[in-house]
Amino acid sequence: MNSDSLDLYGPLKKFFGFSQFKGLQEQVITSILKNENTFVIMPTGGGKSLCYQLPALMKEGTAIVVSPLIALMKNQVDAIRGISEHHGIAHVLNSSLNKSEVNQVKEDIASGITKLLYVAPESLIKEEYASFLRTQKISFVAIDEAHCISEWGHDFRPEYRNLRHIIKQIDNVPIIGLTATATEKVQEDILKTLGMSDANTFKASFNRPNLFYEVRPKTNEIEKDIIRFIKQHPGKSGIVYCLSRKKVEEIAQVLQVNGINAVPYHAGFDAKTRAKHQDMFLMEDCDVVVATIAFGMGIDKPDVRYVIHHDIPKSLESYYQETGRAGRDDGEGICLTFYAYKDIEKLEKFMANKPVAEQEIGHALLQEVVGYAETSMNRRKYLLHYFGEEFDEINGLGADMDDNTRNPKKKSEAKDDVVTILDVVAKTNQ
Ligand code: ADP
Numbered sequence: 001m002n003s004d005s006l007d008l009y010g011p012l013k014k015f016f017g018f019s020q021f022k023g024l025q026e027q028v029i030t031s032i033l034k035n036e037n038t039f040v041i042m043p044t045g046g047g048k049s050l051c052y053q054l055p056a057l058m059k060e061g062t063a064i065v066v067s068p069l070i071a072l073m074k075n076q077v078d079a080i081r082g083i084s085e086h087h088g089i090a091h092v093l094n095s096s097l098n099k100s101e102v103n104q105v106k107e108d109i110a111s112g113i114t115k116l117l118y119v120a121p122e123s124l125i126k127e128e129y130a131s132f133l134r135t136q137k138i139s140f141v142a143i144d145e146a147h148c149i150s151e152w153g154h155d156f157r158p159e160y161r162n163l164r165h166i167i168k169q170i171d172n173v174p175i176i177g178l179t180a181t182a183t184e185k186v187q188e189d190i191l192k193t194l195g196m197s198d199a200n201t202f203k204a205s206f207n208r209p210n211l212f213y214e215v216r217p218k219t220n221e222i223e224k225d226i227i228r229f230i231k232q233h234p235g236k237s238g239i240v241y242c243l244s245r246k247k248v249e250e251i252a253q254v255l256q257v258n259g260i261n262a263v264p265y266h267a268g269f270d271a272k273t274r275a276k277h278q279d280m281f282l283m284e285d286c287d288v289v290v291a292t293i294a295f296g297m298g299i300d301k302p303d304v305r306y307v308i309h310h311d312i313p314k315s316l317e318s319y320y321q322e323t324g325r326a327g328r329d330d331g332e333g334i335c336l337t338f339y340a341y342k343d344i345e346k347l348e349k350f351m352a353n354k355p356v357a358e359q360e361i362g363h364a365l366l367q368e369v370v371g372y373a374e375t376s377m378n379r380r381k382y383l384l385h386y387f388g389e390e391f392d393e394i395n396g397l398g399a400d401m402d403d404n405t406r407n408p409k410k411k412s413e414a415k416d417d418v419v420t421i422l423d424v425v426a427k428t429n430q
């Protein structure tokens with residue numbers, strides 16, 4: 001099959017109703033249709049799902065999609081079912097299915113109806129499923145959120161480590177890895193662990209020109225600062241991230257008594273409360289969600305106007321992911337972070353019981369966070385440099401969209417900055 005001459009626009013229109021590909025989608029899909037290992041690095045919202053959904057719908061057999069979250073899989077399956085008359089075109093295979101449901105899934109795969117089979121990594125390991133899949137026509141395996149493979153990523157899942165081994169046993173099919181994490185370390189880890197150093201790699205720019213980056217000193221006045229900021233943006237949607245569940249509840253309450261329509265969200269609430277608060281935010285029954293990092297993955301609210309970090313995240317990847325939830329619609333998106341060095345020390349302390357290797361990684365990631373927080377440089381340039389991308393701070397898109405560029409620090413202050421960073425280095429070398 002000569003996929004270069006294959007019409008991709010017809011299927012794009014037919015299945016998804018779109019007339020244009022977004023970014024590198026067309027190149028990625030062409031690579032997958034050639035049965036080549038493919039590695040896709042695109043920021044969140046870049047359109048990664050379509051990169052495997054479209055070729056899955058076009059190819060013979062069933063594509064296996066590995067994804068870490070059941071909620072993410074369900075959303076995608078519902079969306080795909082909406083474009084077909086066959087309910088069986090997409091399925092999720094997981095432990096919540098009963099025997100007859102599993103049989104239905106198997107039947108649909110065997111008869112060739114099922115184009116997309118979503119599985120959690122822990123299900124794929126099950127011999128019962130693996131032995132069945134071994135006998136079927138599998139078109140390719142897509143591994144979404146592939147950074148979960150790497151301890152250098154912001155969301156390490158040990159089950160992801162075994163994927164290569166299991167996929168090999170199923171069939172010698174092409175592998176598609178997809179991630180929104182752009183650091184070299186994570187990319188290397190993904191390619192190595194999935195055994196696909198030969199993969200065609202497609203990397204999109206990580207610049208988000210509409211996001212405004214600001215870091216402010218964290219003082220005793222932080223609650224007032226946050227309230228003031230929110231009141232300056234009445235009726236707008238925003239997220240306030242805190243490190244601990246306790247802090248989440250505290251801040252949510254403080255906002256509420258100050259007349260701000262806020263709800264708390266963290267993994268300590270039961271599923272019903274979490275779903276309720278998430279829906280309130282999505283349906284605009286509240287303006288602000290105060291949350292731990294448990295809130296966010298897979299939440300696609302396009303008009304979040306600000307993301308406030310009450311506590312600085314433990315890595316720049318996390319910072320980028322979390323701030324990235326602002327301004328998905330390309331409208332205003334303010335990313336305001338409150339920073340005090342003692343929060344870094346707190347994060348260091350949390351790691352104290354972890355294995356040494358993990359501590360070293362955690363420490364290195366934190367040093368990058370300190371560098372970012374304390375820099376007097378263009379923040380977009382700093383952040384993109386961290387992701388291996390050179391940013392033109394004069395002509396680049398969004399070049400003046402940060403505090404340092406809008407209000408350059410005076411020489412003397414900037415010099416203080418240097419001393420602070422050296423202080424940090426001295427401290428950590430002790
Ligand atoms: P990612 O997984 O990279 O975060 P998604 O796959 O969730 O991104 O896609 C983000 C949004 O972009 C979705 O709303 C999707 O419908 C939309 N999208 C994807 N491809 C296109 C396209 N070619 N044209 C228009 N919209 C698209």
Ligand code: MG
Nearest residue numbers: 045048049144
């Ligand atoms: Mg995605």
